[in-house]
Amino acid sequence: MRITSLAELQAAVRGAPRVVARGAGTKPALATPPDGVLVLDLRGLSGVLEYEPGEFTFSALAGTRVSEVESLLAENGQYLPFDPLLVERGATLGGTLAAGLSGPGRYRFGGLRDFILAVRYIDGEGALVRGGGKVVKNAAGFDLPKLMVGSLGQFGVLYELTFKVFPRPDAHVTVRAVLPTLAEALAGLLRVYAAPLDVDALDLWPAPDGSGCELWVRLGGPETVLPARAERMTALIGAGETMSGPGEAEAWRALCELAWVPDGWGLVKTPLAPGRLLALNRELPPEALRRYCAGGNLAWIALPDPRALDSTLTALSLAGLIVLGAPGRPRMGVHPGVPFEQRIKAALDPHRKFPDFNPVA
């Protein structure tokens, strides 16, 4: 059902026993409900409502394409530093927030959770509920906006979102070093992690055939000093070449579009800590492609059947989210917060109108 106004949205939620919200459908694993559940297509709820560059904030309807927002911000020298994913494929703001997906840029200033300021959503009774505030700092009331990050729509249908934005660096360069093994690349990553250097993104990319590993370090800032900073970074790592210009931007853009995931394969997001990286890597099936992002805080794992990872993640006490793949239970592995989450679900969606993505239900 195509929704084009707040009133329609409220009526639709009130009128159906179970609903699922969908933006552009770039993550079908998360937005395809079982039979009998009404899909609310939110692409008609689109548009930037407020944007004053001097405030570092904007508000937009949930169905607004991230690409539209990014161009508007770019005209004013600003950006969303967490590098939203699947922007060119049409991802919407609401879908991005609900899926909780941040890209490589989340390394420096934080992810979605650190940039969402306010939400308005429709609860199970069709009421419009607001949380947060449209200013860059606010401590009034419970932090509902953060709760919506990664909630997969289980507490309500997002209607309007307010984000904080930052000034975009003048330019970027990336130091790319190819190291003989993942362990050596990780050691390089940890040196960068510990250094007092301003790094925008810090990724590891093991070669599919196990023949080596690339370390990508992205630096942003005033163009005049970037070459010197890149040189310093190369010295710190002990290897590397500098990428710059359109090629550099394109390399990261392709990454954010998940262009490296083979057609038809699944993709799993797994929160990680750098100290757990080698243990996870060892347990992954050999054919799996992997990209370790945000200084080893995040693994993206591509493989033909993503569900096959469930037992591996469970054994390692890690959690996973199937971002690309067949619909079903997208959350795998271990989720210690579930008892707390179930209380929230019962409080905010007592009639279970919204999808229940509870991993242990």
Next chain:
Amino acid sequence: MLPALARLYPPERLLAQPGQLAAYESDGLTAYRARPAAVVIPATQAEVIETVRLCHQHRMPFVARGSGTSLSGGSLPIHDGLLIALNRLNRVVRLDPIQRLVVVEPGVINLDVSKAAAPHGLYYAPDPSSQQVCTIGGNIAFNSGGAHCLKYGMTSNHVLALKVVLADGEIVELGGESAESVGPDLVGLFVGSEGLFGVALEITLRLLARPEKFETVLAAYHSLAAAGEAVAQVVASGLLPGAMEIMDRLAIQAAEAAVHANYPAGTEALLIVELDGEAQQVAAEFHQLRGVIEASGAFEVHVARDAADRARIWKGRKSAFSAVGRLSPDFIVQDGVVPRSRLGAALAEIERLSARYGIRVANVFHAGDGNLHPLILFDGREPGALERAEQLAGEILTLCIRLGGSITGEHGVGMEKRDYLPRMFAETDVDAMHRLRLAMDPLLIANPGKMFPGGEAPALRHVGLHPLEKAGVIERE
């Protein structure tokens, strides 16, 4: 319930005599006070858990308390309830310099986290002015901020994981060691819940590498409006300073009297802008910043010469609240936020209100994020003075809401601003929050009477200095 507590705690950690309780009757908002039935001082997490379970069993309202520096009455005891003082739970459980994280108990002092991390070149970014006294537990409850929020975010942006005993005794683990998560952001919901969900027992914090270089610029202006305009220009130039703070004449006077910060004489408004980061980057940005500041009409610009000079500049700013105590026997600190572009309008209106009420208002604020801190000066010995000051404070809150901002940027709603929550939020919004609260605390025993309107407010009464300060237990520097 007291006998059950007496079995759990030795006498020196179970206080029930009036003389022992006096020190805990107030928090940083000394206008309110209430006497609890007892204070317990647990030394282990297990004792906290057992205590919360007893409270649940006996329907005994409780308040968790860190250092009691809340400026919104958040840690004010419940009359005849239990106060759980967490200062003994102050262990740094684990510091992992390689993964840049630290696990602490809630009673650990904010600054002690950075001290523990310092040998590894790391620090804990959120830096409330009270950081030498306030605890991580209190910071979590209020999502506390500091001067460096614009670039680095509030407390919430630095919390990775929490172990919590909910108000009904269940223990939950939220988050993990990763900066990323899947599933709803449960840590994000707990942070800022003002002690209404339960007690945080163990907190995993993210540490950052200490910036290689700082450039701290002090610019003096002949008017508050000019300083505000300079902030707008810095923002428009595309710079992202670590901090941008403004102090007005009255606040400067107070800071000078207290810590002799040597700010330029004859200043109406002082702007502090700090850049931090990688040396080469900061050098390039500093060049740009100088250009902006020099064109902004400052009559004097001073750049911190070295670390000691930088510390002196910040000492003046961070001591401003307590320093105002030298200008006036009593004051209330407000914490409203306005959109940055409305700062000028808000300050002009506060000036008008100050004149209308005949009450002096000093201003120190986080200009970078529009977070005002008007300090409303009054003498509590004058009959009706506190009530008038509170009325003025209320008008400022209403102003912030009208300008599209918030009633609190970092001090929390607490007891003080609970009647304003429903002015900022609609009924359905407050209802959703209340349902969440009930889900964590079905008996409404965790810090009842705070954040949400209604309930029995304790008598409003002026009591002067914080009792713990009088007793020499805490001080504000």
